Amino acid sequence: MSENGTSHGISRRRLLGGAAAAAAPAAIGLSGLLSGRGPGADSAVASGTPAANGHAGHGEFPHATFAAGPSVDHRANGFHPTELLRDFDYGTTRRLASGRVVREWEIVAHDKEIEVAPGVKYEAWTYNGRVPGPTLRAREGELLRIRFVNASEHPHTMHFHGIHPALMDGMPGIGERRGGGQIERGEAFTYEFDATPFGLHLYHCHVAPLAAHIARGLYGAFIIDPKDGRPEADEMVMVMNGFDTNFDLANEVYAVNTVGFHYINEPIEVDRGGLVRVYLVNILEYDPLNSFHIHGNFFQHYPTGTSLQPSEFTDTIVQGQGQRGILELEFPFDGDYMFHAHVSEFAELGWTGFFRVGDPSRLTPAAAAAAYCELPWGGGKA
């Protein structure tokens, strides 16, 4: 939303005679009077009480939230961010004579109104009626077939990040004569390619205007597990996205998995000491960067998930659009731990949530000290 001001052509200090004229009319004869705060300003505003400088508004709601009002109608949306988090779509499989596994999905593009923040409706374009689209999950080396049906009013494609022939790239202008390329409304096409390389990828529509087709909601995570899998963990998908609800090329609502502040209202429950694996994808349109930061903890970062060795032990990473990575962490203490974009603007416009570890009421100093003793690096110190 940072460009909001400039896109309306309003600078912060300019407008005594502009929009603020509703409150402060500038009579021509008084123009000087109204032009700002002269030497006598102190006497005029001295009535500002000390409370005006305090953080009086923070009492009931200690951070930006929609908690004051009703929540989003997830039933009408047809998807629930809490369920979507751990919802992996493995499709259907069958084995070829050669012994190779074929994994198949059908994805239908729909136009659908969704509620992205309480009371705020957005005319989204969706894969299978949800934003983000289903998290497609396969295993390295399988043959993948994704039948795409376009039931939207607009032409779309499915463009997968991966290694595949040009015809399977979901790219308008390539392969229309063979039924691929841009898929017009009412048409269908089956993408077919090998599941490679293993890692965390994504898919999205690639029809022009590209920014609009992505921003409308046509994207999803695409996971290819390594042949031997990864260690057992509580796995979840977080697609960092945003919504430009007034179409001014800047987002009004930011989120992971679409609904702003959802995981504030419904913290993500995880076990203390258990391995948590987050598949984090950034598809945010209109802003160059997004980020993920965890409170009170660090995580191992596997960029793009294409290596089984983590590249960094950190608590904050930055991703450009299309970048993604796997995060692995354990929570040693009970309690609520915030996670959010370390772009404060995004955080306060919806991209903030909580992990709820064990029983938050057990977050007493004694319990924390006891838990600390159990840590590999903290044993016996307490």
Add this chain to the structure above:
Amino acid sequence: MEAGARAERDLGGRLPAWALGAIPLALIVVAIGGFALLGGPGLGERTGPPVEEVTVERTLLRPGEIELTLRNDGPDPVQVAQVAVNDAYAPFVASAGNEIERLGSTTLTVSYPWIEGEAYEIFVLTSTGGTIPVSIPVAAETPEADAGFYGLMALLGIYVGVIPVSLGMLWLPFLGRLGRRWMSTLIAFTVGLLAFLGIDAGLAGLEIAAAAPAAFGGASLVFAGALVAYLVLAGIDAHLERRRANAGSGASSGAYLALLVAIGIGLHNLGEGLAIGSAYATGALALGAFLVVGFAIHNTTEGLAIVAPLRGGADGEAERPAFSRLLALGLIAGAPAILGAWIGASAFNPSLAAALFGIGVGAIARVIVQLAPAMRDEDGRLLYPSTVAGMLGGIAVLYLTGLLVSV
């Protein structure tokens, strides 16, 4: 031709006059009512998404709270969904619910720890995802409208209205010593002053109207206000003229013209007080000695304009009005600034303000028309070197003293 006229006479003859007036009215009511009940047959559904036009009429700041008064200016209801202050969503309560009907309003009380002196950009997000931008250029607490506040506004009105105007009237004895030739120049000077004030008020009104809901008229309120004021004053004038004629008196007397000038200036000062009051209430106004001194000099010339016609009675003799009458004229011209400051600081409404500025313009225009004949020379000319010089002098004086308050 004749048959038609006869038919008309017959029709008219059979029905009483009131029925001839009432029947078309009844048919119009039935036709429009039926059209509305049937939902405009043949027009079909509206094209395109609903239109959201919302005006922010008032912005108040209290510790930890920002209060926005919104008015739905468009044809469709608007549903307020969320409010963000400086790109952070903030909790809020809507006084009249989140849905605003056409021309309805609601007041949002937003919890936000604003800091004095900072600038804030707010957007109100509607159910369709549209945004209503609100800007607070410099945050300052809005004064509470208590007795002390009204007292302060009254003092302000007295400082910028009553006292300077009354001081200006002290020139009356001096004017009495001036010769006949100076009289028309002096009236021209007054006309110049008034013309400047009129233009000033008109532009101020249009500027405010730009931020007012278009559904209530917007800029046309300024013109309508001017027209109404001009016509009402002209009507009163014609009424008084006839009474004076019946009483055997001649042309407009100096006292009468002075009263008109005082009324015109008073209406102008109403608008001026309105602007000062609302600016003060939003923290945009710095009250200081320099400002008050500037206004005193600026408005002193208005006092001179009031007493000029007293010197220039039709008989050319200076009238010697009672002190009480002078005081009354000073109050008529200056006291509306107090009223304006009260309204501006406590119940500012851009539509009302635009209309009031328009009324000021109309009143001034009427006064100029009234004063102009007194400028005529022996040949009946209005514009000749000394009156032109007088008018230019009036404009120049107001322009230059205006610079004093344009810090």
